[in-house]
Amino acid sequence: MNKWSVSKVFEGTESAGINQNKDIQVDENVINVLDSIFDRIPVSIILIDAYSKILMISQSFADFLGVTKEKATGKTVGEINRNTRFPYVMERKKSEIAWKHTFQNGETAIVHRIPILNRKGESEYGFGMVLFDNIEELKQIIEKNELLTTELKHYKKVLKKIQGAHYSWESIIGESEAIKEAKHFGTKASETESTVLITGESGTGKELFAHAIHNDSKRQDGPFIKVNCGAIPYELLESELFGYVEGAFTGSRKGGQIGKFELAHKGSIFLDEIGDLPMNMQVKLLRVIQEKEIQKLGDSRTVKIDIRIIAATNKNLKEQVKKNLFREDLYYRLNVMSIEVPSLKHRIADIEELSQYLIKKISRHLGKYVTGISKEAMDILKNHNWPGNVRELENVLERAINICDGETIQVKHFPIYLLEEERPAENNVRTDNRKIPDLKKSVENMEKNIIKEALYLTMGNKVRAAQELGISRSSLYDKIKEFGL
Template identity: 40%
Template sequence: MNEIHLNKALRNCLEAIHTFVFVNKFGIIEYINQNYCDLLGIKKEDAIGRNVEDIIPGTRLDVVVKTGKEEVGEIMKFFNHKTQKDIYLVANRIPVIENRQVIGAIGQTTIQDVSLVERLSEEIESLKNKKEYYEEQLNELRQKKYSLSSIIGKSRSIVELKKVITDISDSSLSVLITGETGTGKEVFANTIHRLSSRHDKNFVKINCAAIPKDLLESELFGYEEGAFTGASKKGKIGKFELANNGTLLLDEIGEMPLFLQSKLLRVLQEKEVERVGGTKPIKLNVRIICSTNKDIQELIQKGVFRADLYYRINIVELEIPPLRERLDDIPFLCEHFINKINDEENLNITGIEGNVLEMFKMYSWKGNVRELEHVLERACVMASHGQLKEKDFKFLISRINVEKNSFDEDAIGLLESTKNRSEKEEIIRILIKTNGNKSLTAKILNISRSTLYEKIKSTISKHKIIET
């Protein structure tokens, strides 16, 4: 075979390879086949003679030329200038050696079918998102193990809640957790998930109040590329997909806008989701837990929450009592939090005095268990060691005094109101009995006629009085 036929045969071979590019020892492209050009969305004449880094950013072929070390099986991101899309492929970079000298390098990928490339690229992007989420969840689980022992307390209400959780954890029933802010609703949700058969799958949380309403839909359901202005070119999977086969906690469900409530109801009923801008339904197997500090039935009456969605998520309701209704649990909670704070802050707090615990029971704890934890955290850090005493809680004593004074003022106001109401009712009763005779009424009440007039003017103006 002569040189012309050899060159033609060699070119045909190079063109038949999935993708192929050759750079010289200076990193300049000397040959690139049409498949590679199609992958990049460029023309051959625009690539040959150019530095490879300008044409294929992040290629590392220039690095292989310098090191003489091959890089095989590396995942690499390519950019197609025509479609304006990123594509992930497995790339090989091999140095070309002559007389023990590196004279260039060749690069190639392992797939030719562009449609297959795009599908694999989407799958790789999805796996990357899931991998990052798995790592985050794994780190969280390493730090915190949830079980029934995570729910601290021996009060009757807590014992009953633990029994319900034990009964329903391994089912797929939707659960609504209600309670004031700071009562520990997320701890209960975590415990349900950890006790279920889904415990080794994702537990995904989303706060419906913390995400802007115009972004909440895409966060929940995901979106396809180009679904809206500013959307990622690759699209994004939503929280429902991340939670598939696991558990999804919709925190502050009462804050979800009405237009999303209807879509959420449809997802729960049909057990499938469509991404924003998508057309293909994705099958789901997700356990739903919702939590709120709102009165959902009141929201339904106001027309801001769908009744049918409420009945769908409220198959089992767990009402978490406020701390003021489970004061007997305070010693157990204090012990738990002190141990936790000691570990986290490297402290040596040995306990808490009994008179402090009694003082705690005098406080209303509007912030509930979370407020108790923060109060203990502050006292522990300031004391650093030994037993916590009353002097370590001066900041709380001032709160208790303010609360007590406010309560006293309210009580006085209530008594005054009750007194005025009773007096008014007595005056009306006697006026009616005397047929409106003011003089006789004043005599019966043992007050002056002028005093009676003042009381009538301020409290009983709407009643007809007979002047006598």
């Protein structure tokens, strides 16, 4: 086999401590193969030996230096570029990565210089590469990168507005003991990574608590994905939560679809109305909690996810468990951190502050100048039982602001069902002229008021009103006709 003998050709290598009497034997065939490879790489590269003698140089690097490959090969790097730092790099045995270097021809570039050590830890070869031979081009790339980074930050902010949580603890109005206790447990929950179960009647503000917990947690910069388990049709729920791959079922989207769980990766997912989750989906949710992974429809692979689950319900899940409508193991998995949001009737002390806040919010939204509420009107609000909670209060105030012709909400601006309610007696002393009401008439009046209230809260939607009342549509139509509604 032919060998190529290399002798000392670089002056001053005594200071580098290199043995000048040792010849380096290099396989000529290997040199030829590597040399041909060098020219196919569209980057300026060079290979030197322990004495800084050029073994190989790419055509593009030779062109950049203004020499021919034949003239450069066999010479030391110092002979073709007196500004070289390679002898220093070989002596120190430490790479110089992405250094700015000015060549003797005046060209400036960003370069790598890398010593290749043998088993004894000595510099045996040196590898050099020009990353950028045009500084202006590098500046343009940096500017484009900075622009892309700025755009990325912008779109992250936009995405957070779309997918993020919008409310904080300051959004939950009230200073009653009931609401302060709920907020206290909420702030404790935000400090953990455990699952959270928020309970409470409809309209109490459970979603606000979910938003605030996420925004106060270490996941606040991650996505906040909301899912109403009772609003998504049963047959679509699994694909919405887990996603699917292309061809998973007839009519599936080309390219498949990412599910809500995967969208919530590194963030939180809010599962509202968790009590309406079908039993087969409860099993799948339990696996997500336990295994921290999901499996898309039509896919045999699993995907690891990092999510925090916040669930909410207006149902008594303990009773649901007893009726075999909710899995007991899932209930205990969800109920690690439990928060009960109080109903409005248990926080009457907050009604005035809540009303003032809602009046400002609604007036701003409707573009009306309504600033206050009369004492008589406030007394009526404080005496109402509020079965629809804060949501009902907001509806009442929005209606009042819409028909208000001044700056102050008066009693006359309230719906009839509020005004017809009997006020609680101030004491339990029975007077002589007090009559025992007719039972049948009292029941009819109560039934009439309940139906009127249901129609108001559902904005006249008779189908929904019948569902909320637990009666058939035909029965509701009969009652509406009977009471002249």
